[in-house]
Each structure stands twice: as structure tokens, then as C-alpha cells.
Amino acid sequence: MASATSTTSLVTLDTFRAAQERIRGVAVHTPLIPFSLPGGSSISAWLKDESKQPIKSFKLRGAYNKIAQLSDEERRRGVITYSSGNHAQGVAYAARAVGAKAVIVMPSNAPEIKKQATLALGAEIVTVGPSSSDRKIKAEELEREHGYVMIPPYDHPAIIAGQGTVGLEILADIPDVDLVLAPVSGGGLLSGTAAAIKHLRPEVRVLGIEPALAADAEESFRGGSLVSWPAEMTTRTIADGLRTQSLGDLNFLHVRAFVDDIVTVTEDEIREAMRTIVRSTPIVPEPSGAVTAAALLFHQDKLLPAVKAVAVMSGGNVEPEILKQVMES
Structure with missing residues (x-):
């Protein structure tokens, strides 16, 4: 975990808890759905199904x-x-x-x-x-x-605090979770989830997952400074919700302070993860939501020594034609 940032700009645990109370009755405490991994994996995994929100997204x-x-x-x-x-x-x-x-x-x-x-x-x-x-x-x-x-999409403390309620729910439902995976685009979900979890359980590993075709967050994380990718690169991925060209400034501060690593997945892995989710769970994911499952399925070497893992399935607003193409390919 990086620590090269001032704590004065970081969202506090009290702020996350206040957000949780504020959104209660509007946003849903979403369920954890068991997700079986192949090959006798030692990891017990769950998908946090944010498609159960009223707008089918976190x-x-x-x-x-x-x-x-x-x-x-x-x-x-x-x-x-x-x-x-x-x-x-x-x-x-x-x-x-x-x-x-x-x-x-x-x-x-x-x-x-x-x-x-x-x-x-x-x-x-x-x-x-x-x-x-x-x-x-x-x-x-x-x-x-x-x-x-x-109302910024990610680069604001109130947005980060709201998205971080995902992390509070995960800890409430599986107190001994030791790995949490969250998609990353502008960074609101990842930075909020990681910060909320680390405030309470600093030993839990939190990883960001993004498409290799839109890996600006990984490059920023590895290099220690914020980079931006051109739109003609990030728009190549099927994961339309993860095409943002750069992390937000405040999000990057949180990522550096609280996130342990960022892992990228390929387009084929995202598609196969979508197919696996549809065939083995009641969830119908959008591509952006399936990236965390792709990491569970294809990059376990980067996840170990995890025992109990939760992957945030961030949304289910998939175009019917895209879903049809993925399932038939």
C-alpha cells in the first residue's frame, strides 16, 4: 500500500458512516452471491451484486x-x-x-x-x-x-464517501474477508471502497481491476503520478463504464493511500467472465461489472494468499445486443 499522501484530504471513517445513514432507504444494501472458481481453487469468492440497486448500478x-x-x-x-x-x-x-x-x-x-x-x-x-x-x-x-x-462523477469527497458504503457493507456481511476487488475507471468506487475498508481493517487487501485497453490507472499507480490516456485508446474496451481517461485527483490520493495493487484483464477475459456469471449465478452483468470476476477467474496468482474474496459487480446495465454477442461467441 502506498502512503505518500497527506491525510488531511482523505475521507474519514465518520464521513463514510454518515453517508451510509444518509443513503439508507434510497440505495440498497446489496447481496453477496457465491461465485465458484474453477480448478479446485483455495479461494472462497462472492460477487457483490450492485445491479440490485434501483438504477442497476452502484x-x-x-x-x-x-x-x-x-x-x-x-x-x-x-x-x-x-x-x-x-x-x-x-x-x-x-x-x-x-x-x-x-x-x-x-x-x-x-x-x-x-x-x-x-x-x-x-x-x-x-x-x-x-x-x-x-x-x-x-x-x-x-x-x-x-x-x-x-455533481462530479467521481472526483469529490461526497461521491467517494457514498461509493465507500460498498466497503462498509462488505465488512458487515463477511467480517473476516481478506481480499476485495473493485473496478476502476475515474476511481470513485475503488477509492471509496478501499478507504472505508482500510479505516476498519487495514490488513484486508484491496485491488483495483481495469481493462488492459484502458489501463491508465495501473500506469498511474505504478509510476506514482497521475497520467491520462487519449480517448481513442480507452474507448477500445467493451467495458463502456471504464473508459474514463484518467483517475480523479482526489481519487488518486485515496488510491495511493489505501489500494494495494491494480490488475488488468483482457477483453476475452471480460467476455468469458460475463458468460460465467450468467451461467452460474442469477446476475446479468455489464462488461464493466465483470472485470472483477475476470480477475478471479484468470489472475488468481496475483490474488493469493486470499482465502475469502469479494468482487464488486458494479452494474447490470448491459446492452441486449452486446449481451447476445458475448453469450453466442
């Missing part, structure tokens, strides 16, 4: 934690964010719950299922180019022009 946790803390005046102004889909739904759902207008800047290559779900929650969508920088720039422009309140 993103509701952070979005609601942030929006629930807005003043009445801020709610009247409305909120804005930028997202490829799951955070879009989280913000739309949370904004509707508190009676605020939501505007979402989405990339042109966002899955149609995520666009339609966002519209169904009452949000207004603005479409831009495929890169994550495009949508961030446009959202900030609209924020200035209309006075909306920005």
Missing part, C-alpha cells in the same frame, strides 16, 4: 449522498453532471427524489439502454463526442451558463 450511492446535502437554493438551481451512463442515472434518480432538475452530458457512444434509462428518470440529455474530456468541458460550460450545481 452509482446511486455517491450521487444521492452528494445531492441529499444540497441546500434548498441549490436544488432550485438544478444539477448537472457528465457521464457515460450509470452516474447519469444515479444523478437523475437522486435529483428526482429531491425535486431538482437534472441535466446530463453524455458521450455519443454511450449505450442506448443507459440513455433511455436516464431519460425515463426525467433528466435532460446533452450529447457530445466520445472522449471523457469532451463531456466534462461541456458540463462545466453549461454549469457556468445556467448556474447548475455540478
